[in-house]
Amino acid sequence: MRKRFIEAVCKQAFAAVFLAALFFIPASAGASAKYVFLFIGDGMGTAQRNAAELYLAGRRETDGDTLKRDAQLAMNTLPANGFIRTDSLSGITDSAASGTALATGHKTVNSAVAMNPKIGEKFSSAATIAREHGMRVGIVTSAFFEDATPAAFYGHASKRTDHYNLGIQLVESGFEYFGGGGFINPKGKDKKSRDLYEMAAANNYAITPRLDDFSSRKAISPHPKSSGGYMPWVIDKAGGPSLADFVSYGVKLLYGDRGFFMMVEGGKIDLACHANDAAAAVHETLAFDEAVSKALEFYAAKPDETLIIVTSDHETGGMTLDSRAEPGAVYGALSARQGSYAKFERKISPVKGARIGDYIAMAQKFFGPGVTPAPDVEHAFRLSMTAKNRRETLEPRYRKLYGPYDPFTMACVKASDALAGITWTTYYHTGKKVPVSAIGAGADLFSGEYENTGICDRLIAAMGD
Numbered sequence: 001m002r003k004r005f006i007e008a009v010c011k012q013a014f015a016a017v018f019l020a021a022l023f024f025i026p027a028s029a030g031a032s033a034k035y036v037f038l039f040i041g042d043g044m045g046t047a048q049r050n051a052a053e054l055y056l057a058g059r060r061e062t063d064g065d066t067l068k069r070d071a072q073l074a075m076n077t078l079p080a081n082g083f084i085r086t087d088s089l090s091g092i093t094d095s096a097a098s099g100t101a102l103a104t105g106h107k108t109v110n111s112a113v114a115m116n117p118k119i120g121e122k123f124s125s126a127a128t129i130a131r132e133h134g135m136r137v138g139i140v141t142s143a144f145f146e147d148a149t150p151a152a153f154y155g156h157a158s159k160r161t162d163h164y165n166l167g168i169q170l171v172e173s174g175f176e177y178f179g180g181g182g183f184i185n186p187k188g189k190d191k192k193s194r195d196l197y198e199m200a201a202a203n204n205y206a207i208t209p210r211l212d213d214f215s216s217r218k219a220i221s222p223h224p225k226s227s228g229g230y231m232p233w234v235i236d237k238a239g240g241p242s243l244a245d246f247v248s249y250g251v252k253l254l255y256g257d258r259g260f261f262m263m264v265e266g267g268k269i270d271l272a273c274h275a276n277d278a279a280a281a282v283h284e285t286l287a288f289d290e291a292v293s294k295a296l297e298f299y300a301a302k303p304d305e306t307l308i309i310v311t312s313d314h315e316t317g318g319m320t321l322d323s324r325a326e327p328g329a330v331y332g333a334l335s336a337r338q339g340s341y342a343k344f345e346r347k348i349s350p351v352k353g354a355r356i357g358d359y360i361a362m363a364q365k366f367f368g369p370g371v372t373p374a375p376d377v378e379h380a381f382r383l384s385m386t387a388k389n390r391r392e393t394l395e396p397r398y399r400k401l402y403g404p405y406d407p408f409t410m411a412c413v414k415a416s417d418a419l420a421g422i423t424w425t426t427y428y429h430t431g432k433k434v435p436v437s438a439i440g441a442g443a444d445l446f447s448g449e450y451e452n453t454g455i456c457d458r459l460i461a462a463m464g465d
């Protein structure tokens with residue numbers, strides 16, 4: 001295996017072997033990684049992991065749990081830890097450039113998926129290389145299958161929005177498993193192109209939303225309640241399989257002598273953080289962590305041959321925990337929430353003569369006691385009741401204050417988050433370094449601080465040992 005991997009790697013610009021020599025990457029402790037899990041929490045920085053852990057600790061305190069269950073996230077128990085820098089060639093990265101770095105070991109510009117769009121050069125991903133050398137490959141995401149992060153592992157596009165083209169590349173990738181959200185646009189933007197599910201079925205994929213079909217060695221599993229290709233918000237409790245269920249099914253489908261490589265993305269942590277919704281972010285992070293626990297169960301049975309890496313592509317929102325962020329406060333404020341910002345936003349549209357008292361009462365039911373008739377909440381309410389194209393006249397900082405979201409919803413989300421001691425600096429991505437945690441065969445390679453491209457290089461080194 002090692003020789004074949006090194007041959008493949010040497011075709012790449014940043015060969016892992018050269019990198020190892022140049023940057024003194026220590027040799028991994030002997031065993032080669034035959035079963036590899038790469039977990040990517042989209043938008044998940046240290047504060048996001050911390051907040052989810054405080055929520056667990058608060059739940060334990062509040063429930064009066066005399067058993068003292070461990071309130072640590074599974075991902076925070078992994079022994080090897082490091083940080084990666086996430087900038088792309090455009091500066092602050094988007095998920096396409098960072099997905100490309102993690103998957104292929106190459107920096108690129110924002111919006112490009114696994115290629116250099118200027119010269120048309122395409123980059124091979126660790127998943128493709130693993131497959132070329134006999135391993136089975138699975139891709140799981142709570143976002144849609146053609147979204148930038150998963151796409152960087154199986155396809156190439158100069159623009160990440162080229163979804164249908166990426167969908168075709170998915171169907172032709174030969175990867176054995178795709179699970180999670182679903183296709184965003186199975187028939188293309190014009191809704192007239194050939195259905196991607198149909199094409200997949202013709203390529204011997206079982207289409208199995210119920211995760212119980214083993215009739216084919218290849219499967220595509222869209223969530224039965226997916227919306228726009230996304231899995232439903234965990235906090236909205238829509239039912240259906242969890243991210244952990246998709247991982248469990250993937251393990252059963254992929255397991256065998258050839259080994260496997262599975263990438264698992266928590267894609268909606270990022271969306272929650274864009275909207276500065278700490279409760280939705282915590283629930284998505286906990287679901288992602290349950291998926292990590294499934295991989296850890298597998299690791300317990302095969303510790304010498306399994307490698308689990310948990311990292312992120314970038315931080316989103318500039319999430320900060322302040323002095324109020326004690327476990328009880330975090331759990332108290334966030335567990336009072338009845339759903340995601342997106343669910344509440346659907347209830348709000350401009351109504352003539354709307355009475356603010358009614359809306360505050362509704363918001364208090366939905367977001368909990370953090371919402372009060374404070375001046376900023378009232379100001380946001382007036383904007384929400386104004387037609388979108390007239391809001392800027394009323395409030396020149398409208399976009400800066402509320403991003404692309406409904407103003408009243410954002411004011412309520414922020415008030416509830418603040419009660420938990422959680423504040424935000426932006427609706428976009430930040431340049432913060434993000435953590436890497438690893439366990440198993442070759443895990444020691446992932447310690448230290450390095451560029452995001454180093455994840456791919458180390459993965460290949462660990463698989464090829």
Ligand SMILES: [Zn+2]
Pocket residue numbers: 043095270271274316429
């Ligand atoms: Zn994002």
